[in-house]
Amino acid sequence: MRIGELAARTGTTTRTLRYYESRGLLPARRDDLGHRTYDEGDVKLLRQIRTLQDFGFDLEETRPFVECLRAGHPEGDSCPASLAVYRRKLAELDALIGELQAVRATIAVRLASTDGEPPLCELGGQEL
């Protein structure tokens, strides 16, 4: 299949596919007209990339998964390099979620101490 069809089938754009190719992530064969051609394997690679992107992985982080699939594994996360990325991501997520929750709590306190009703709570409000 050609680039337009692949884009349509995976909900992306031709621009995105060419960009991935420029990054060496999704190289394409060429037909006699010089047009890019793809097969079902590429569909799978692309779906893997998109799934990880949706998870917040950046492009470089998807590379081990793509290479794992290209190496013949049925799943992109069957390889040590992919699992390493998973572990790094878990740590990043835990750190980030923790920070966001701290910020959330801080804002909630500020809101509660300034908000509508009088101080019928015991949040240690310092007349802020």
Add this chain to the structure above:
Amino acid sequence: MRIGELAARTGTTTRTLRYYESRGLLPARRDDLGHRTYDEGDVKLLRQIRTLQDFGFDLEETRPFVECLRAGHPEGDSCPASLAVYRRKLAELDALIGELQAVRATIAVRLASTDGEPPLCELGGQEL
């Protein structure tokens, strides 16, 4: 005080201060040499901006807080517009944290199902 001193005192850079001014967030007076001058009030405004930035607010979102301080309020979040931003931010944070936790859980499951030890768990692993 001049721009260099303000930057040093607040842990930012002169470039950042000029940028804030260009955004209309932190206008400066000028001395007879055309140099920017600031006072203690500006230190307070700047600290407010930086605090919110650290919380993940973008510059535009800090504007109501700055204007609130400039309007004479002792705290930047004493004004309705600031509280509205707080509430929007809380909602955004809740949504984001939820998504991140979902991603975290998904990754954790994938890790557990491919990782080291044999399937001594009951996560419904489909031989992935």
Add this chain to the structure above:
DNA sequence: CCTTGCCTTGACGTCGGCGTCAAGCCGTAC
């Protein structure tokens, strides 16, 4: 006098992941 240091404005660079436009080739339908 000359250097050093702080200031000024202006403008281009950065990062990620593409969007969008331009110019041109190719095959097919009318």
Add this chain to the structure above:
DNA sequence: GTACGGCTTGACGCCGACGTCAAGGCAAGG
């Protein structure tokens, strides 16, 4: 013939919050 649709490469645009470089002014110190 020609219009159209899909493909090609190349290159600039975008967003946010600045970093960095360039060229120049002004004052104090040796």
